[in-house]
Amino acid sequence: MKEIPGDLMFLKSHEWVRVEDNGTATVGISDHAQELLGDLVYVELPNVGDTAQAGTAAAVVESVKAASDVYAPVSGEIVAVNDALADKPETINEDAYGDGWIFVVKLSDRDELQELLDPDAYAELVENEDD
Amino acid sequence: MTRKTILNESHRALGAKMVDFGGWDMPLNYGSQIEEHHAVRRDAGMFDVSHMTVVDLRGARTREFLRHLLANDVDKLKKPGKALYSCMLNEQGGVIDDLIVYFVAEDFFRTVVNAATRDKDLDWITRQAQPFGVEVSERRDLAMIAVQGPNARSRAASLFTPEVAVQALKLGKFVAMQGDGLFIARTGYTGEDGFEIMVDEGAAVDLWNRLLGAGVKPAGLGARDTLRLEAGMNLYGQDMDETITPWEAGLAWTVALGGERDFIGRAALEATRAAGVERVMVGIIMDEKGVLRHGQTVLTDAGNGEVLSGTFSPTLGKAIAFVRIPAAAGEGVRVDIRGREVPVRLAGVPFVRDGQAVAGN
Structure with missing residues (x-):
């Protein structure tokens, strides 16, 4: 498994979030999640201006094998989406924590961040899952 | 208890992602199933299909028995080595399994049936064989490797002894031979040229x-599924089962009704056809983004149907599927994808032939 960048936080359902300096949060799915899904062929993005609700589906990623909801780890207005994924969904397979980001939320409630897993806790979760 | 083929360790050593498939621990992919798919369409790939069930039928009345057992007619097999695809039906005309049968000798035919249906197939075949005095034996001692792709035959033949290589490269389509201790058949489940090679388990890892x-890329069940669906080939359990007749599964071409041959299911098939077949299986292509999947509802002007096998076609770059819909359905077919009605086109199968999209697809 790829090393998890230290500035990420996770949902148990394998979404990551990175809080940027300007108060926005970038969201994607973990490298482990892309590995489970296999080759991605389609990403259904939210619209800029939509409101994401923490813990509810905000996007869908589809691999050849399966479709999977992407839950918003935090609430807030969607301020950007990764349009490049429309033509190159495989970017998530190649770089889940970088170019494979999915959308950006303007944080409405920073307290929600307390609920998320840090990289070590997430790595442990994944490890136990593999057993 | 999950069963393993003799090549299990080989798959793991290649980094395969393993999954349970009908009780067998099999490779889903070795990294990227799309790359494996393209390798087969453009060059040469191989699949471990040792989980499939090889059944040898021996006895003087074997041909007569198979003419009773199968919906297709083994009398089409004139020359030893020739193979035939057929359904094996129950009395109601439902499909117990689909299989390939090879004519080896007048008193020896070999069939290959699905892994997931092994037990019921063996029970059925053994029961039906009894009055004909045909001996039914499962060949658990054989492994099978399918080598598929435009360069598959030459790559594989480069490993045979010179005389076997010459013979193997001369094999006609759907014909098998024996040589170098191998059973070499020019058959497959990908729509590409190639061989399916049966080999003694003890020699399988070496092969x-x-x-x-020789440069043949390993490919997993994921690629096998997208390849066979592009090639317009049914998957038992998904596209047909015991409640479905060949008429409703796009398999009318495999039913041989000529003559008076009395095969199991014939009466029921003739009755349902006379009454009018209400549902048909057809191919669809979705031009919008997204993926068609098994179980999605198909909406037509003549009533609803369902997606049978559905997937993303790596060759077309679009979703494709087999659907079963009312025979009376016209234009304007849609599929319900998470509550959204997405328009689809009816398409001829195969979707892909000789590595290329069939015109119009």
């Missing part, structure tokens, strides 16, 4: 490794 050395 696999030599094929790797």
